[in-house]
Amino acid sequence: MKYSRKVSKEEAQKNAVFIDKPKLKLFPELGKEFKIKIGKKNVSAHINAVSCTCVGPEKPHEHYYLHLFSSLQFKKGQKVSISKKSPKSDFEMKISK
Ligand SMILES: [Zn+2]
Numbered sequence: 001m002k003y004s005r006k007v008s009k010e011e012a013q014k015n016a017v018f019i020d021k022p023k024l025k026l027f028p029e030l031g032k033e034f035k036i037k038i039g040k041k042n043v044s045a046h047i048n049a050v051s052c053t054c055v056g057p058e059k060p061h062e063h064y065y066l067h068l069f070s071s072l073q074f075k076k077g078q079k080v081s082i083s084k085k086s087p088k089s090d091f092e093m094k095i096s097k
Pocket of ligand 1: 052053054055061062063
């Protein structure tokens with residue numbers, strides 16, 4: 001699998017990567033801790049749900065974000081790509097400057 005995004009202002013503020021709902025199935029279940037290789041480091045991560053009313057209070061729903069347990073700080077405009085080469089391999093994250 002491969003999932004790529006450009007970091008938005010909101011994601012930089014939250015220091016998390018937005019995960020499109022249809023792509024959630026590519027990742028471990030919500031709240032479950034897993035590892036992502038970033039360069040030579042193995043960083044713990046999880047995906048959590050944040051309730052949202054961006055399409056109006058009558059249509060509450062959830063947005064999903066990938067959080068890293070790391071001091072790494074995402075910056076607006078960076079390109080983040082997350083890949084997993086096979087079901088048994090680790091997740092890997094590449095972040096553009
Ligand atoms: Zn929303």
